[in-house]
Amino acid sequence: MRVLILLMMAGCAAAPQERAPTTSQPEEDIAQLSRAIEQAERELEGPSMMAQQADCSHVCELERRICELAERICAIAERHPDAADAKDRCQDGRLRCERAHARVRAQCTCPIRQ
Amino acid sequence: MKRLLFLALLAGCSHAAPQSWVERARDAHARADAALARGDLDGGRTALRELVDVPPPGAIALDDRRVVLQDALYRLAEIENSDRRPQAALAWADRGLALGGRDLFYANLLVARGHAREQLGEDTWALTDYHDALVINDEILEKALPR
Numbered sequence A: 001m002r003v004l005i006l007l008m009m010a011g012c013a014a015a016p017q018e019r020a021p022t023t024s025q026p027e028e029d030i031a032q033l034s035r036a037i038e039q040a041e042r043e044l045e046g047p048s049m050m051a052q053q054a055d056c057s058h059v060c061e062l063e064r065r066i067c068e069l070a071e072r073i074c075a076i077a078e079r080h081p082d083a084a085d086a087k088d089r090c091q092d093g094r095l096r097c098e099r100a101h102a103r104v105r106a107q108c109t110c111p112i113r114q
Numbered sequence B: 001m002k003r004l005l006f007l008a009l010l011a012g013c014s015h016a017a018p019q020s021w022v023e024r025a026r027d028a029h030a031r032a033d034a035a036l037a038r039g040d041l042d043g044g045r046t047a048l049r050e051l052v053d054v055p056p057p058g059a060i061a062l063d064d065r066r067v068v069l070q071d072a073l074y075r076l077a078e079i080e081n082s083d084r085r086p087q088a089a090l091a092w093a094d095r096g097l098a099l100g101g102r103d104l105f106y107a108n109l110l111v112a113r114g115h116a117r118e119q120l121g122e123d124t125w126a127l128t129d130y131h132d133a134l135v136i137n138d139e140i141l142e143k144a145l146p147r
Helices: A002-018 A026-051 A056-079 A084-105 B002-013 B019-037 B041-053 B062-082 B086-097 B104-119 B123-144
Strands: none
Touching (some): A056 A084, A056 B104, A056 B123, A084 B123, B019 B041, B019 B062, B041 B062, B062 B086, B062 B104, B086 B104, B104 B123
């Protein structure tokens, strides 16, 4: 990616020689080059960014399952207050549920659970 | 949702599966769906048992065979759970879990076994199954979310 952009920059760098000589405006040239590079970056990153998008129905379902299981585990742990292992698993489940919730909601709008 | 996911996976995994077997699996699930929708647990059992009791053709890839069987066994276990027959549910779930894997199909079977164990009063074991299923779901979520 970086290499491609550098190659494009190298190509762009030659362009001013072909242009009609204008009143030397290096700042404007630099700004134009920057815009061209930004555009190229957007085009190059576009498809890969699309490919990285989450499948929201899938990840929402996974989040729902994680949190339901955490609730179930904690319900059992409450019935057995003396079981340290149950308490640990409940805590771990809750943490994973919260983490899943935060990560999924950062990328998807999940349907409200009934 | 689970059904859609299963059918999508089935379509995806059917590269080596003879069409007839895939169709048979789809048909068994459709008949089970219809039976369960009218509250006919026996009809659901019968449809799914037809799928799990007949050995798949030898040409089926092992992983394809596993997920199709595990999904049917999970449904059988949950039918028994809903019919308050936890021992039968436990047997179906154990049979599915013996096929191995570490994916949604395996996690579903752990949940079904957890439900059975809860009904049997084996809370500690149920909790272990639920937690194992939760961890697998979390791992799958981790892979599904872009970094």
